[in-house]
Amino acid sequence: MAVETLTRRRWIGAASAGLCACWACGSVGAAARAMVVHDDQDQVKALPFQLRGRFAQSGYCIGRTRAGATLSVDGVIRGQVSPSGIFYVGFDRDAAPTCLIETHCGPFVEYARLAIAPMTYDVQRVDGLPPDTVTPTNPIVLERIKREADLKAVAFSSRVDADWFQDGFVYPFKDFIVSGHFGNQRVLNGVPKSPHMGFDLAAPVGTPIHAPQKGLVVLAEPDLFYEGGLVLIDHGQGVISMYLHQSKVIARKGNILSRGDIIGEVGAKGRATGPHLCWRLKWTDRHMDPSLMVA
Numbered sequence: 170m171a172v173e174t175l176t177r178r179r180w181i182g183a184a185s186a187g188l189c190a191c192w193a194c195g196s197v198g199a200a201a202r203a204m205v206v207h208d209d210q211d212q213v214k215a216l217p218f219q220l221r222g223r224f225a226q227s228g229y230c231i232g233r234t235r236a237g238a239t240l241s242v243d244g245v246i247r248g249q250v251s252p253s254g255i256f257y258v259g260f261d262r263d264a265a266p267t268c269l270i271e272t273h274c275g276p277f278v279e280y281a282r283l284a285i286a287p288m289t290y291d292v293q294r295v296d297g298l299p300p301d302t303v304t305p306t307n308p309i310v311l312e313r314i315k316r317e318a319d320l321k322a323v324a325f326s327s328r329v330d331a332d333w334f335q336d337g338f339v340y341p342f343k344d345f346i347v348s349g350h351f352g353n354q355r356v357l358n359g360v361p362k363s364p365h366m367g368f369d370l371a372a373p374v375g376t377p378i379h380a381p382q383k384g385l386v387v388l389a390e391p392d393l394f395y396e397g398g399l400v401l402i403d404h405g406q407g408v409i410s411m412y413l414h415q416s417k418v419i420a421r422k423g424n425i426l427s428r429g430d431i432i433g434e435v436g437a438k439g440r441a442t443g444p445h446l447c448w449r450l451k452w453t454d455r456h457m458d459p460s461l462m463v464a
């Protein structure tokens with residue numbers, strides 16, 4: 170419905186692909202142009218619908234609009250913006266070339282159609298994984314996987330009414346080697362699998378993992394089948410970051426962490442060939458590259 174109503178509006182916005190833009194420094198440029206329609210008088214006028222972020226596949230944008238507005242992305246209602254008018258939109262690994270963002274507040278509608286830059290992804294072969302972690306067949310293991318999937322689904326449904334994500338992330342620790350990029354097509358023990366939805370930071374077992382930004386811990390499990398020690402943090406509006414393969418989980422479900430607080434320690438638990446942190450980021454049903462949130 171939202172898309173159809175566009176036909177009766179004059180489009181004066183523009184869009185651009187690209188990387189970081191910042192509303193504070195005024196470099197948002199064309200990507201942030203949007204418009205407001207005042208339905209009562211059918212007036213059309215430009216207003217600052219502010220956006221910044223990484224306008225590319227696996228990226229994201231953070232916007233500012235009217236407090237109390239409802240967010241719609243590609244015609245799907247995504248809930249209310251934060252009390253101060255901040256919202257988040259993630260772009261999938263294989264996001265379409267354009268993304269339509271709308272905010273509705275009373276008679277006012279702001280919208281922008283963004284160009285999303287394409288990304289390229291490599292094929293990554295990982296060998297030497299325990300066979301039962303690649304293609305499990307044991308009924309007891311399958312039951313465990315199902316139980317753990319249910320746990321994660323509940324955590325992923327979290328949506329804290331906050332905008333703690335708005336200042337971006339810092340890396341969970343300083344010294345690491347990137348051992349796996351986001352989006353790589355994976356072949357595990359020779360078997361093609363779904364793409365890698367994480368950013369892997371290799372570091373010694375026991376390396377402390379720090380919260381990259383303020384957030385509510387919505388899941389903290391010491392030893393899941395695939396993920397090993399796993400923590401999920403909601404940074405507001407369902408922007409959820411994930412920390413996999415931990416040897417020791419320190420955060421507890423329900424904790425509100427500040428940026429820099431310790432989550433746990435690097436490990437190789439779950440489906441992993443060596444010690445690293447698999448860092449992931451999800452918003453609603455979309456997966457993004459968390460490293461793109463680092464300034």
Ligand SMILES: [Zn+2]
Binds near residue numbers: 365369446448
């Ligand atoms: Zn990973």
